Amino acid sequence: MNVRWITPQGVEPRALADVPELLKRSDGFVWIDISECDATTSTALAEVFRFHPLSLRECQERVPLPKIHAYADHFFVVLHGVEADAGGTVRLLELDVFLSVRYLVTVQSTREGSALASRIESGRFRPKLPAELAHAIVTALARRLEAQLATLAGQINALERQVMTGETHRHDAVLEELFRVRHQLLTVRTIATQSYEVVGRLAALTRQTVPETAFWVEDLLDFFHRLRNICDGQKELLQEVLDFYQTRIANELSHFVKRLTSVGAILVVDTLIAGIYGMNFRAMPELDWAYGYPMALGIMAVVSAVLVVFFRKRDWL
Helix, strand or coil, X not given: CEEEEEECCEEEEECHHHHHHHCXXXXXXXXXXXXXXXXXXXXXXXXXXXXXXXXXXXXXXXXXCCEEEECCCCEEEEEEEEEECCCCCEEEEEEEEEECCCEEEEEECCCHHHHHHHHHHHCCCCCCCHHHHHXXXXXXXXXXXXXXXXXXXXXXXXXXXXXXXXXXXXXHHHHHHHXXXXXXXXXXXXXXXXXXXXXXXXXXXXHHXXXXXXXXXXXXXXXHHXXXXXXXXXXXXXXXXXXXXXXXXXXXXXXXXXXXXXHHHHHHHHHHHXXXXXXXXXXXXXXXXXXXXXXXXXXXXXXXXXXXXXXXXXXXX
16 A cells, blocks of 8 residues: 655655545645555555445455446546456456545556656656546556557458458468457457446536546546547457458358369269169170270260360359
């Protein structure tokens, strides 16, 4: 747990015991950044801020859906982000925020907290309100979504070129890659859409209760709205690539079936002739004729040649 007192002049590290006195001052605000919330941390927060037990329990557990709870003096917001590992697997990140006009408490498993603290200490970032700092933290989380979306857009373009040029000898591998990208794109879009709904609710509440913070919330709302629209565009493009690829596979299969049918038709005629001349009856025609065997082979060759020409004219061979 990192407790910081933030003023226009800079940031001061403090202890949790100092928070009640700091909340009485008007020349700054308190920022408490927690990497992992356990039972001890929840108890300490409950004693200092009187947070609702439900909100504290959700900070300790994995919350599957973003949400917002409005209380008399603060908002509790849960948002999600993504992080891709070296293998390209997307991992879900969670950010829990207690936002008030006097303090900001964040519970996050990302590196945004330490990065922002470094910016504040160096003087490159001077937040005047808790909402401004919360805006920076959520924006960093949203930029992870944007970066992942940019990566997926590059993969979609590469797959489109591969499908258009016909370099798809391993159909199973290409389909698996298409479905993997589609799954990750839907994950990003779902998070962006859910975050847009939560931030939209927060924007409606802040317009009425805390107008001075509405600007930062509106900016986040626009950010998630833009991400959702970009995801929709990439989703449509990926679906078009998938449909075209499946059509190409079906077309190749159709050509293969036509060729196989043509070869089968040619062999059926040869088999018919060989079957007739292979019947062992005493009264068979040309049974004692010396040219009977070459004649049968000749008939097979002529009929097969005629069928080959016929099928090639129809582009079946």
